[in-house]
Amino acid sequence: GEKHRLSAEIERIVQGHLKYKYEDVSDGWDLIHQEGEMKVYRREVEENGLVLDPMKIFHTIKGVTGHEICHYFWEFQYRMEWETTLDSTKIIEVLDPQTVVFYQVHKRVWPAAQRDSCFWSHIRSFTSSDEDQPTWLVVNYTTSHLLAPIKSPQVRIVANVALICETVINEPPLNPKDIKRENIECKLTYVAFVNPGGWVPSAALRSVAKREYPRFLKRFSSYVLEQTRDKPILF
Ligand SMILES: CC(C)(C)c1cc(CCc2ccccn2)cc(-c2ccc(S(=O)(=O)CCO)cc2)c1
Numbered sequence: 503g504e505k506h507r508l509s510a511e512i513e514r515i516v517q518g519h520l521k522y523k524y525e526d527v528s529d530g531w532d533l534i535h536q537e538g539e540m541k542v543y544r545r546e547v548e549e550n551g552l553v554l555d556p557m558k559i560f561h562t563i564k565g566v567t568g569h570e571i572c573h574y575f576w577e578f579q580y581r582m583e584w585e586t587t588l589d590s591t592k593i594i595e596v597l598d599p600q601t602v603v604f605y606q607v608h609k610r611v612w613p614a615a616q617r618d619s620c621f622w623s624h625i626r627s628f629t630s631s632d633e634d635q636p637t638w639l640v641v642n643y644t645t646s647h648l649l650a651p652i653k654s655p656q657v658r659i660v661a662n663v664a665l666i667c668e669t670v671i672n673e674p675p676l677n678p679k680d681i682k683r684e685n686i687e688c689k690l691t692y693v694a695f696v697n698p699g700g701w702v703p704s705a706a707l708r709s710v711a712k713r714e715y716p717r718f719l720k721r722f723s724s725y726v727l728e729q730t731r732d733k734p735i736l737f
Pocket residue numbers: 585606608609611614617619642659661663694696698702707710711714715
């Protein structure tokens with residue numbers, strides 16, 4: 503598509519996530535939560551007293567495709583229906599049909615100051631040679647923007663988040679037109695580097711993250727299942 507001021511950065515960040523995604527979690531990652539198909543890993547990383555803990559979540563959702571998961575994660579109009587941690591969200595710039603800039607105000611988590619976020623959000627799909635279904639991904643990456651001035655007392659978070667989804671078709675029928683939702687599942691990898699900015703007690707932040715991420719992914723998955731239940735499959 504047409505290039506714009508963020509094209510180079512987007513390419514660099516997206517390729518970084520794709521390389522990172524295949525890195526296994528055996529060394530340095532702790533499995534901190536497991537629930538059904540969901541496995542939540544965390545690396546404990548602190549930088550001058552600030553908790554940066556990268557999170558990596560693997561999940562398999564039966565009955566939806568990676569395209570559907572990324573569609574409902576990226577599209578603005580559904581966001582407030584599944585995101586319970588936001589006071590508001592709005593698009594402040596459209597860079598191309600796959601790239602927008604969001605500004606969000608997060609619900610205040612007492613006693614921390616209110617957080618806000620501004621990031622570019624990019625959706626794309628690609629097919630590797632060896633797989634028949636395309637991989638879909640969304641990356642949300644903090645960016646500065648004239649229409650999102652930093653204003654006290656809100657604290658700007660710095661986030662680099664990727665949702666990478668593969669679609670598996672189990673026992674594919676001879677005719678692809680006959681594929682049913684019980685034959686499909688989405689295998690997703692969710693990676694989040696979120697620096698909530700300002701000062702949050704590290705123990706509190708770790709417990710909030712440990713609670714919030716699985717909750718968000720569970721809620722988001724069931725939202726997509728309910729939205730797609732009686733709709734034609736979006737491959
Ligand atoms: C605490 C932690 C879980 C690391 C946390 C804190 C805050 C800032 C708000 C906040 C919450 C709690 C404590 C302090 N600040 C935001 C996020 C966060 C941001 C973005 C995304 S996203 O996947 O890009 C979906 C788009 O909204 C997910 C999570 C996480």
